[in-house]
Amino acid sequence: MVTQEQRKRQLAREKFLRQQQRRTAARRKARARNSVIASVLGVIVIGSVLLYTTGVMKDDKKSNASADVTPSASATASKAPDPCAKPAAGKIKTETWKKEPTMTIDTSAKYTMTLATTCGDIDIALKTKAAPHTVNSFDFLAGKGFFDHTKCHRLTTNGIYVLQCGDPTGAGSGGPGYTIPDENLKDTSLKGGSYPAGTVAMANTGQKHTGGSQFFLVYKASPLPASYTPFGTISASGMKVLNKIAAAGESTGQGDGAPNATVVINKATVTKS
Secondary structure (H helix, E strand, O other), X not given: XXXXXXXXXXXXXXXXXXXXHHHHHHHHHHHHHHHHHHHHHHHHOOOOXXXXXXXXXXXXHHHHEEOOOOOOOOOOOOOOOOOOOOOOXXXXXXXXXXXXXXXXXXXXXXXXXXXXXXXXXXXEEEOOOOOHHHHHHHHHHHXXXXXXXXXXXXXXXXXXXXXXXXXXXXXXXXXXXXOEOOOOOOOOOOOOOEEOOOEEEEEOOXXXXXXXXXXXXXXXXXXXXXXXXXXXXXXXXXXXXXXXXXXXXXXXXXXEEOEOOOOEEEEEEEEEO
């Protein structure tokens, strides 16, 4: 017999997956629309100079499932006081790449990623051996300044408890232009259909091997299927920062929206120990 708690977890998982599917469909439509616009502009600009920049990147979310997820915030929802500082000056980079970067990390070494955010530093011990493609991709992207000045665009406070980051568009549709394979889905920490607090994992489109640059940080055990590459563990000091962000709530008042805290990654660095 299914208990009330089991049913609650199932509903949370189903809601999460539906959101991912909607985001994937929206990204596909946006790419098709941008393709048409680019073609029209190409005809109009014969003999002139054209600068066209698209706001939609090749699947991150997935293209990254990485993500997937950012519901729009309600302008009328009341907000808690912002516990974070103003973002550092700088512009978000828009460069993308067609292929996953060549493996350059030492898979036998230890790596740490530090997210220097407006709310405080979040240090993450990376699981290099278990998720080498993922760690190598983050080492590459951090080195290119891909995450610098980007917002963490989604906070969930009901059913699952995560802060989602890594999208340069800030809308849940961005990514690096390439995808990476799923890894470490049998990690021993993923017990009972739950991602424990302190886990850092890749977001995706709901399909296999669709991770890009979007990732989520778990601040409270969250019932999710083992479909999201767990590739890091947050330090104790980093968890204090994450919990401060979570305590400020999200903007819709529905348990899933943009965080009230101004969470911007001023700079992301990956360091070899």
